[in-house]
Amino acid sequence: MQIVNFSFLIFLFISVIVYYAFSKKNRWFVLLVSSILFFLFASSWKLLLYLIFGIITTFLGTNLMEKYSKKRKLILFLTLFSILGPLFLLKYFNIFPLTINAFSKLFSLDFKVGTLSLLAPLGISYYTLSLTGYVIDIYRKAYKPQTNILKHSLFACYYPILISGPFVRYNYMEKELFEEKKFNFDNIFLGFYRIIYGLMKKLVIADQLALVVNTIFDNYTTYTGFYIIFAVILYAIQIYTDFSGCMDIIYGASKMYDIKLIENFDSPFFSKNLTEFWRRWHISLGTWAKDYIMYPLLKSEIFQKLGKSCKNKFGKKYGKLIPTVLAILILWLLIGLWHGASFRYIFAAGVLPWIYLTLGQIFDDDIKKLNKKLHINTDCFSFRLFQSLRTFGFMCIIWLVACSPSLLGTIDVIKEMFVFFDSTLIKNLPEIPVLIIFICSILVIIVDYLNYNNINVFEKFKEQNLLFRWFILFSIIIIILIFGAYGPGYSASEFIYGDF
Amino acid sequence: MTREEIYKQLDEVFQDVFDDESIQVNDSTTADDIEDWDSLEHINLVVAIENKFGIKFNMNEVTSMKNVGEMVDIILERI
Known part of the structure; x- marks a missing residue:
């Protein structure tokens, strides 16, 4: 079952009714049954076995750690191995044959290793990392383990977050999932608004733009020059509205059960620099990686020793910088790998962000000094606009690599970017409702701008008069029904981040 | 060591880590109050405090401390 689907809305509707029909104490049980049913509709019972295996091993592991305190390290390793093993095998094992084949091709050798093609269960990247945390x-x-295996199971497979996250921490979700909730119409309305907003982002903006972006990137030798730059900019809008639209639907669905999930986006395109961008983009992945990869690395004895020896040799600045740069390299390579077992993703989502952040760390002070020397006013609208556009430009380079057919193929795409373009080809691009997409995009920008200034648009919207609310809501629903990329001739494409 | 004495030493650590001699911290100081206190500097700060006071923060404390006051509570417990 896809969530951009009428049957998902019916599923959600029935599940919410049953949820509130149960006594407050037992409502979490409805969520567990809904989650298992959703998994079976979207995946298969065979793949459910992976999930059950993950649930049982983590349940046993955490409770055994509590019981056999002296052997907690051994139990930790065994539990992590049992949960990360299937993820690695199903999603990342192919990096080995792909590496061998890439080298074989590079040296023109007639040698090829087969790749594994195993079906991965729904949401494996998401539930595995949440359980690992x-x-x-x-x-x-940090807190006591859950001793009820059914409650533990619900934490692992709460269905809205199986689709595209966010990554959740148990101590936060425990309160949200198991605390007794009162029925409140506001939650149903707020959830509904959010779902409609997410559907608009996904169907009217992302999926329509995808038609143009895919046409250009599938035929980049025809659509050269400006078309490629145009496609990358559209892809930036597409990936944001796709992923954040998906999160809006997930957040809205959760809200209907009165479960508040941690936001995964916080107006990223208003960021002043890339560090801020990654604090505002896919927030739960960043927080997870910081808490479970970067901090343990930087606090480890090896990194501490490295820092001290660098400080003695190169001074205070580099004593801090070198271990940091090394730790963020490991961190970003893992994040790149998480996005997909291919060099393209490792480079686009791993190496490039690392290069940006490292350069930022090295030159940050110098840039500040230069701005001061040149008397540049850094505290005005034009400079803030420049900073946001600069951040967007850097991100577009990443997305150019992500859109290319392969890492080596990126070079060909870049070459084609500098080839003269034929303006008449624009007629051959798929027809999309440009004006409507533009209006909807402006709406997204306004909502993001208000959010950037700490104004919750959905709460504000709820305070408006009924007539106004329904007028806006019905207008958006009609726009989705008329201009959304769904139905015959279209198939609502899967969420980009659902594949990761 | 009293809370005030800890703060005196903490000010020195903060000033050294963030290269800013004007920094004075108190119970309610958070990362939002110091411009360069981001996730990367946070760990450098934690390690510098550990070295200064000869204590160790566990990973859970590193990721969950909400303000300097909570940091001082832990330091008082350990020294």
Whole structure:
């Protein structure tokens, strides 16, 4: 079952009714049954076995750690191995044959290794990392493990977040999932608004733009020059409205059960620099990686020793910088790998962000000094606009690599970018409702701008008069029904981040 | 060591880590109050405080401390 689908809305509707029909104490159980049913509709019972295996091993691991305190390290490793093993095998194992084949091609050798093609269960990247964080938290004695296996199961497979996250921490979700909730119409309305807004982003903006972006990138030798630059800019809008639209639907669905999930986006395109961008884009992945990869690395003895020896040799600045740069390299390579077992993703989502952040770390002070020397006013609208556009430009380079057919293929795409373009070809591009997409995009920009200034648009919207609210809501629903990319001739494409 | 004495030493650590001699911290100081206190500097700060006071923060504390006051509570417990 896809969530951009009428049957999903019916599923959600029935599940919410049953949820509130149950006593407050047992409502979480409805969520568990809904989650298993959703998994079976969207995946298959065979793949459910992976999920059950993950649930059982983490349940046993965390409770055994609590019981056999002296052997907690051994239990931690065994539990992590059992949960990360299937993820690695199903999603990332192919990096080995792909590496061998790439080298074989590079040296023109007639040697090729076969790749594994195993079906991965729905949401494996998401539930595995959330469970991994939980197991590590229990090892760190951050809180007590859940002793009820059914409640533990719900944390692992709560269905809205199986689709595209966010990554969640148990101590936060425990309160949200198991606390007794009162029925409140506001939650249903707020959830509904959010779902409609997400559907608009996905069907009217993302999926329509995808038609143009895919046509250009599939035929980049025909659509050369400006078309490629145009496609990358459209892709930036597409990927944001696709992923954040998906999060809006997930957030809205959760809100209907009165479960508040942690936001995954916080107006990223208003960021002043790339560090801020990644604090505002896919927030739960960043937080997860910081808490479970970067901090343990930087606090490890090896990195501490490295820092001290660098400080003695190169001074205070580099004593801090070198271990940091090394830790963020490891971090970003893993994030790149998480996005997909291909060099394209490792480079686009791993190496490039690392290069940007490293250069930022090295030259940050110098740039500040230069701005001061040149008397540039950094505290005005024009400079803020320049900073946001600069951040957007850097991100477009990343997305150019992500859109290219392969890492080596990126070079060909870049070459074609500098080839003269035929303006008459614009007629051959798929027809999309440009004006409507433009209006909807402006709406997204306004909502993001208000959010950037700490104004919750959905709460504000709820305060408006009924007539106004329904007028806006019905207008958006009609726009989705008329201009959304769905139905015959279209197939609502899967969410980009659902594949990761 | 009293809370005030800890703050005196903490000011020195903060000033050194963030290269800013004007920094004075108190119970309610958070990362939002110091411009360069981001996630990367946070860990450098934690390690510098550990070295200064000869204590260790566990990973859970590193990721969950909400303000300097909570940091001082932990330091008082350990020294």
